[in-house]
Amino acid sequence: MDTSTFSLLCESSQLSFSDEQKESFIQKLNAMTEFASSVKKHNFDFCDEDDSDSESVFLSDLREDTVVNSFSPEKLLANTKPLFDCYVIPKIME
Numbered sequence: 001m002d003t004s005t006f007s008l009l010c011e012s013s014q015l016s017f018s019d020e021q022k023e024s025f026i027q028k029l030n031a032m033t034e035f036a037s038s039v040k041k042h043n044f045d046f047c048d049e050d051d052s053d054s055e056s057v058f059l060s061d062l063r064e065d066t067v068v069n070s071f072s073p074e075k076l077l078a079n080t081k082p083l084f085d086c087y088v089i090p091k092i093m094e
Contacts, residue, residue, distance in 0.1 A: 001029050 006026050010017060017025065080087040 001026055001033070 003022065003026065006022060006029070010022075077087060080089050082088075
């Protein structure tokens with residue numbers, strides 16, 4: 001990506017950066033683009049191989065999905081404070 005393209009993107013996004021920040025972002029974007037291109041070119045044919053030694057999981061090995069009772073909506077919303085059309089949940093962790 002060149003500086004003019006990045007400047008156009010910044011302008012359309014209403015973002016402003018210093019010249020140093022622009023260069024840093026351009027370098028990072030170019031590195032990401034290069035990485036994505038290298039992944040795209042990689043050969044993933046190994047995924048099609050038959051791995052009889054692998055630890056495969058079959059549907060018959062899984063437990064049956066059963067429906068269990070859940071909490072009532074009133075219990076789930078007990079600690080909330082209604083505000084307009086939303087629920088405000090108090091902060092419990094920093």
